[in-house]
Amino acid sequence: MKRSTWMRPLAAAAALLLVATACEVDDEEAVEPEIEPEAEPDVEEEPEEEPELEEDELEEVESDDVLNMGYILPESGPLAFLGPPQIQAVELAVEDINAAGGVLGQDVTLSGADEAGDSTIAAESAQRLIGEGVNVIVGAAASGMSLAFADAVTSAGVLQCSGSNTSPTFTDLDLNNLYFRTAPTDALQGPVLAELIVGDGNSNPAILARADDYGRGLLEATVAELEEQGASVAAQISYDPEAATFDAEVAEAAGSGADSVVIIAFDEGAQILASMVEAGIGPAELQVYGADGVRSNELAELVDPGDESVLDGMKGTAPSPEASPDFLQRFEDETGLDDTTFAAQAYDCAVLTALAAEAAGSDLGSDIAAEMVAVTTGDTECETVEECLEAIRDGESVAYQTASGVVLMETDAGNGEPESAEYEVWEIDDTGSVSTVETVISGF
Secondary structure, three states: OEEEEEOOOOOOOOOOOOOOOOOEEOEOOOOOOOOOOOOOOOEEOOOOOOOOOOHHHHOOOOOOOOOEEEEEEOOOOOOHHHHHHHHHHHHHHHHHHHHOOOEOOEOOEEEEEEOOOOHHHHHHHHHHHHHHOOOEEEEOOOHHHHHHHHHHHHHOOOEEEEOOOOOHHHHHOOOOOOEEEOOOOHHHHHHHHHHHHHHOOOOOEEEEEEOEHHHHHHHHHHHHHHHHOOOOOOEEEEEOOOOOOOHHHHHHHHOOOOOEEEEEOOOOHHHHHHHHHHHOOOOOOOEEEEOHHHOOOOHHHHHOOOOOOOOOOOEEEEEOOOOOHHHHHHHHHHHOOOOOOOHHHHHHHHHHHHHHHHHHOOOOHHHHHHHHOHHHOOOEEEOOHHHHHHHHHOOOOEEEOOOOOOOEEEOOOOOEEEOEEEEEEEEEOOOOOEEEEEEEEEEO
16 A cells, blocks of 8 residues: 655664665764764764875876776674675676676776774775775765765765665765765655654654664654654653663653654664563553664564564564565575665666766766766666666666666755655564555655
8 A cells, every 4th residue: 555745844774684774873972861872884873083084095086987886885793784785786786787888888897895884994995995996986884884984985076875874964964966875864764654653643652762873863853743743752762772781761761651662773672672571661562663773574583582472563664675576586586685675775876877977978976976866867768777878878868767766866965865765664463574564655
């Protein structure tokens, strides 16, 4: 079932096995208690200090008439499980591009680097790729990791495209018109989550959110829509995702008088939910909601290995993984992976940059960036890399029908991101399995 949600202007993943979003872990200072969380992964957290590259390493990458692509994605660290789908999606895209004749008459090259869930390592990876002369970087997976190197990358004239950064921060961030993402901002997910809560008859939820850019962004978007809907918020609780326990935060939620509880979390969500069950505010007592960061068939077992029904009735939202089932099936068949988290979005980043480079007739990041939105909004619809490249070579403007189903728009800051997104409303049953209840369109 589909219905439409029109997002009002807002101020303004994944851990366990988030299903398709917000991959973004960005740490920033907590909104309430001032916490300085350690850098985590889009899927978001802002580092305490952004590592700086040497001045001579920030010189703009020069053209060599070859599209040199790189990626910075998690090969190790807490979000390492997000690496294989995105890395193999980028590799598949490059294979498709080169099979279709490459870009500018040359095969596209590809270099990889690890973000590792560590801002220093992520910045060093960016430095290495810039030194190798890449024109485009796909990644990082986590918003926090992208924030660790985005300024350095774009200052070097390199275009960055992330398939999983969902932090609203990027919408208005000045990155020299060189930052793009194919994952939707959580400013679009917040209203869907809020409408789900209110639609279930709840009007005073307590919200526990990671004290990072992902948590704060989705929290703010959700609260804004809740208040727009006439609901109140019993408690807004920001927590350090690296804390040993979350008992104090759960106790605050339990004592808030809330009629429901929302958790905006990643892998630590299982520990929070276990504490909630023990405190008597689990799904058996109150309606509990989550977002993309906790959508997982393994969540119930992690919360209580002895009771698969422990989360029965828990609901949540996540970017829909079903935008292009044909692509997902092909991806699974060709890679052997059954986890497709952000695979379509990462594939689209690589394909869009190649199409934009061909349309621009240039491998320079600034020239490619100027065509990124245009290749999703042109006159000639095309579904495959081969069809699109052929149309561009014939002098046509193309509208690439992306694997992730997104159409890019330019933000006021000059960045590019989806103008709308499809979200799923999911629910956990008494066997611990997650199923999609409905899909919802949210857009600007």
